[in-house]
Amino acid sequence: ESPEKLNFIEEIIEKSIADGEPRVHTRFPPEPNGYLHIGHAKSICLNFGLAKKYGGKCNLRFDDTNPVKEDVEYVDSIKEDIRWLGFEWAEEHYASDYFEQLYEWAVELIRKGLAYVDDQTQEEIRIGRGTVTRPGVNSPWRDRSVEENLRLFAEMREGKYKDGEKVLRAKIDMAHPNMLLRDPLMYRIIHSHHHRTGDKWCIYPMYDYAHGESDSIEKITHSVCTLEFDVHRPLYDWFIEKLGIFPSRQYEFARLNLTYTVMSKRKLLQLVKEGYVSGWDDPRMPTISGLRRRGYTPESIRMFAEKVGVAKRDNIIDLGLLEWCVREDLNKTALRRMAVLNPLKVVIANYPEGQTEYVECVNNPEDPEAGRRKVPFSREVYIERDDFMEEPPKKFFRLRPGGEVRLRYGYIIRCDEVIKDASGEVVELRCTYDPLSLGGGSSDGRKVKGIIHWVSAPHAVPAEVMLFDRLFAAENPDETAEGGTFLDNLNPDSLKTVRAWCEPALGEAQPGEKFQFERLGYFCADTAPSSAGCVPVFNRTATLKDSWAK
Numbered sequence: 045e046s047p048e049k050l051n052f053i054e055e056i057i058e059k060s061i062a063d064g065e066p067r068v069h070t071r072f073p074p075e076p077n078g079y080l081h082i083g084h085a086k087s088i089c090l091n092f093g094l095a096k097k098y099g100g101k102c103n104l105r106f107d108d109t110n111p112v113k114e115d116v117e118y119v120d121s122i123k124e125d126i127r128w129l130g131f132e133w134a135e136e137h138y139a140s141d142y143f144e145q146l147y148e149w150a151v152e153l154i155r156k157g158l159a160y161v162d163d164q165t166q167e168e169i170r171i172g173r174g175t176v177t178r179p180g181v182n183s184p185w186r187d188r189s190v191e192e193n194l195r196l197f198a199e200m201r202e203g204k205y206k207d208g209e210k211v212l213r214a215k216i217d218m219a220h221p222n223m224l225l226r227d228p229l230m231y232r233i234i235h236s237h238h239h240r241t242g243d244k245w246c247i248y249p250m251y252d253y254a255h256g257e258s259d260s261i262e263k264i265t266h267s268v269c270t271l272e273f274d275v276h277r278p279l280y281d282w283f284i285e286k287l288g289i290f291p292s293r294q295y296e297f298a299r300l301n302l303t304y305t306v307m308s309k310r311k312l313l314q315l316v317k318e319g320y321v322s323g324w325d326d327p328r329m330p331t332i333s334g335l336r337r338r339g340y341t342p343e344s345i346r347m348f349a350e351k352v353g354v355a356k357r358d359n360i361i362d363l364g365l366l367e368w369c370v371r372e373d374l375n376k377t378a379l380r381r382m383a384v385l386n387p388l389k390v391v392i393a394n395y396p397e398g399q400t401e402y403v404e405c406v407n408n409p410e411d412p413e414a415g416r417r418k419v420p421f422s423r424e425v426y427i428e429r430d431d432f433m434e435e436p437p438k439k440f441f442r443l444r445p446g447g448e449v450r451l452r453y454g455y456i457i458r459c460d461e462v463i464k465d466a467s468g469e470v471v472e473l474r475c476t477y478d479p480l481s482l483g484g485g486s487s488d489g490r491k492v493k494g495i496i497h498w499v500s501a502p503h504a505v506p507a508e509v510m511l512f513d514r515l516f517a518a519e520n521p522d523e524t525a526e527g528g529t530f531l532d533n534l535n536p537d538s539l540k541t542v543r544a545w546c547e548p549a550l551g552e553a554q555p556g557e558k559f560q561f562e563r564l565g566y567f568c569a570d571t572a573p574s575s576a577g578c579v580p581v582f583n584r585t586a587t588l589k590d591s592w593a594k
């Protein structure tokens with residue numbers, strides 16, 4: 045057996061273990077401003093996975109430093125999604141629980157002459173920061189005395205100033221080649237109700253100040269984040285060093301990008317708010333809750349995260365890989381059932397009228413434990429409309445006039461007559477069956493190539509089936525004509541609802557139960573309260589094969 049290949053973060057950890065520093069403490073730090081998506085799942089699997097592998101811990105920390113966009117609804121959904129993925133956090137924290145400590149540390153930096161209150165407007169600050177090729181200029185307020193800074197910062201906290209009137213900045217270097225170190229903002233004034241701290245605070249710490257200090261408070265050893273934060277690392281280290289606190293370390297990996305998918309929470313929120321989808325858990329959304337409702341399993345998502353790996357360079361993963369993973373998993377676990385999505389009635393003329401017999405069907409050929417079930421068969425069955433062709437091409441092994449086909453687990457039938465309506469559309473097939481063909485044989489030993497699924501018409505249970513396609517028609521939804529937006533790339537055919545006819549067992553499907561509809565794909569009974577109506581609703585998780593043109 046070849047040794048398992050380590051990702052670069054595992055290599056770093058194993059080196060630190062070798063150096064006698066075996067402790068691994070990671071965290072997953074979502075901002076509660078939206079639902080988690082498949083990109084977050086990647087980060088969750090990585091952070092919780094590292095902790096598990098090395099006998100360490102992983103915290104859940106809500107990065108709730110911006111009261112304007114955050115909400116408890118998001119906090120609750122995030123916890124539900126992480127647990128559903130199969131992970132449990134060691135400690136639950138909120139950056140807002142650290143506001144007092146962060147404030148004290150800010151005061152300490154002011155005392156050390158390393159932070160100052162700036163009265164400039166946002167615009168003045170932006171211009172003063174310079175550009176990559178031009179150094180910034182010092183703020184006229186940069187050399188305020190420590191006493192004055194302490195007084196003004198206390199007054200900011202007390203609510204003496206309006207939003208935007210003042211900010212607290214770290215005093216680093218306005219000519220620093222890394223723009224983020226040109227006296228970055230530490231605090232801004234926001235008079236807004238916070239979902240946890242209420243109206244206690246009207247100053248809120250910026251990400252760069254709050255994040256590293258929160259990591260340090262929790263004694264996080266490996267603070268894993270996405271690549272675009274690598275330029276923030278010197279600032280992360282600067283605060284820790286100047287405060288002399290526990291030295292958490294930041295490591296960056298490539299964020300997950302998927303074809304035909306947007307993953308920015310701002311855009312996902314826009315899709316929800318403007319009604320392009322039915323909600324965060326719309327089965328077309330790349331959110332965990334959407335994938336769950338679509339029929340994805342935690343195992344399939346963890347498998348996907350594993351396959352994607354941990355890269356140090358940005359890349360784009362084929363959405364087909366995610367589908368491949370869910371097929372892999374469901375193929376092993378999903379019970380097989382028969383359902384017809386586009387019915388064509390077949391009357392078996394030589395079968396006794398009013399008779400029902402029960403044919404035995406295998407529940408899952410991949411899993412002998414899944415057992416068998418009895419499915420009713422009678423004189424009238426539905427088959428899939430495109431399993432019959434009046435004038436078929438060569439190599440069409442399904443039903444044709446005068447031709448034979450086997451009904452899955454049932455008999456061989458022959459098409460004797462095609463009945464059409466006034467417009468010429470085929471409405472019914474008259475067939476005869478071979479009574480000696482049940483269970484694979486035939487009366488004279490002949491073989492038929494085609495096997496099709498079917499449902500007994502008088503026993504059929506109606507259902508609504510949601511056929512999903514990818515939400516965006518463009519591989520990169522953000523690539524638009526000039527002046528366009530990602531919305532221009534929405535796929536107008538991403539949802540088709542059809543009426544299906546199902547074998548009786550599907551009438552008792554429980555919300556969230558997953559099936560393979562023979563020959564059609566994987567389907568999941570919907571979990572939305574609205575679908576608890578008269579007929580079951582099934583969401584197509586994936587087709588059986590990758591049907592996309594590559």
Ligand code: ATP
Nearest residue numbers: 073074075083084086087269270299300307308309
């Ligand atoms: P957005 O910019 O869309 O709001 P975010 O990255 O700011 O997303 P957070 O809630 O801050 O969202 O993310 C929590 C954690 O999940 C962060 O550590 C972040 O690095 C990670 N994460 C977010 N998106 C991805 C992604 N596409 N791939 C991998 N990790 C991600």
Ligand code: MG
Nearest residue numbers: 073074075107
């Ligand atoms: Mg963030």
Ligand code: MG
Nearest residue numbers: 075308309310
């Ligand atoms: Mg972000």
